[in-house]
Each structure stands twice: as structure tokens, then as C-alpha cells.
Amino acid sequence: MGAISSSHPTQPREKEFVLISDSTGLTVQTAMSKCLSQFDWSDDECLLIDEGEICKITKKVHSFIRSEEAILRIVQEAKENSAMVAFTFADPNLRASTAMLCEKTGVPFVDLMGPMLLRMTDFLKLSPMGKPARLQVSLNADYFRRIDAVEFTLEADDGQAPWLLKDADVVIVGVSRTGKTPLSVVLSQTMGWKVGNVPLVLEVKAPEQLLNATEIDSRRVFCLTINPKELKRIRENRLQVRGIKK
DSSP, X not given: OOOOBOOOOOOOEEEEEEEEESSOSHHHHHHHHHHHGGGOEETTTEXXXXXXXXXXXXXXXXXXOOOHHHHHHHHHHHHHTTOEEEEEOSSHHHHHHHHHHHXXXXXXXXXXXXXXXXXXXXXXXXXXXXXXXXXXXXOSHHHHHHHHHHHHHHHXXXXXXXXXGGGOSEEEEESTTSSHHHHHHHHHHHHOOOXXXXXXXXXXXXXXXXXXTTTSOGGGEEEOOOOHHHHHHHHHHHHHHTXXXX
């Protein structure tokens, strides 16, 4: 690999998504991430276009939006930034108003909930409430177990607390950019597992705790791999987005 210089390549193109929700915005953000993953999306920040060209992705999330005045302001800003709008509203009037404003101003948009609710209304022969769902959390033992697991996983992320590995349900190892942290967090949130992850770095010795067979069962240790060409592409993309040229 060549030396890193301070010269700046051509700035990557930028595309902005404006995400609007009458609640937390988790649904629209998850849908957007799932869709972007189909477009050679790298590191939650860029797309690989032709000939290695980078298109930087930015997302603005507007949560708990429940007035037409707020929607008008957001859509006007999206128009100024040549952005695309995606929204989730339980209130049919807000959905209609947002769609009308986007059409009137020429802003591309997607109504993520409307079509589904219309189909379900026909199928169930019932009318939706038209109100944002209340956030309800069951404070049971499983809930607190998951909270403990997430806290453990964040503390043991990226090999920063090797003394915790003996208490981990799962230990993930791998070179940088193989997705260790995202996988660790998902496992702790969904499964309630305490996950430790350790980066493998050339010429850097792995922590002694990882190699201690008396403390860590090797059956709980998993190594993430990646195609070398794909890894090289991801790392080069990150350098280019940050204005660093090899």
C-alpha cells in the first residue's frame, strides 16, 4: 500500500434523504437503510458509482412531526437541497398534506405507511386509528437482560476491555471493516447476548485473555471474514470520502 498524501481528490457527489415521522422515526430509518443496502452502500455513508466514483449519502431525520406548518418547512428545505423525502404518518391528513406539498414543489417522495394501511383497511374491513402508536416498554426481566447486554457490548467493543471477554456469551474477532461492531450490537439488542469483539491487526499481538483457553471457551469465539477485494474497496472508499488519497 502506498503512502498517504494530503492531496484532496475531487469531492464526492452528495445525495440527501429527508426522513419524516410522527413518532421516533425508527421505522422510516430502518426502511431507508434496508433499501440503501441494495445499492452497494458502504459504511452508512457512501455509494460506489461508476469507475470508483463516490456518492456521499446524508440523511436528516425529523421525528415527532405532527403539524402541517412543520411539514411545510421541512419540504421547502428539502426542495432547496434537492433532497428526496420519505415519511411515515399515521394521520391520513398529514400523509395527504405531505404528498401534496412534495408534488407541488417537485420534491421526490415516498409514503411508506399509506399504501400498506389502505390495503389492510380493505382486507380487515376496519379503519385505522390514525394516531401515532404509543411507546410501550415491558419492564420485565428480559428487558433488563437486554439492557445489561447492550451496556456490556458497548464497553467491550473494539477490544477496549479485554478483561471482560471471559464474561462474554460470544466473542467476535476479525480485521477492521468486517462489521464486528454492528453485528455485536444487533446480537445484544435482539438476543440479549453479551458480546465482545476484538480487532485483528497485523503485527499487533492479540490480547492474552483471548488466547486463554481456561477463561474463554473456543466454541464461543467466531471470526468474521471478507473477500480481500471487497475489503480493499471499502477501505479505499472511506479514504476517498474523507479526502485522503493513497
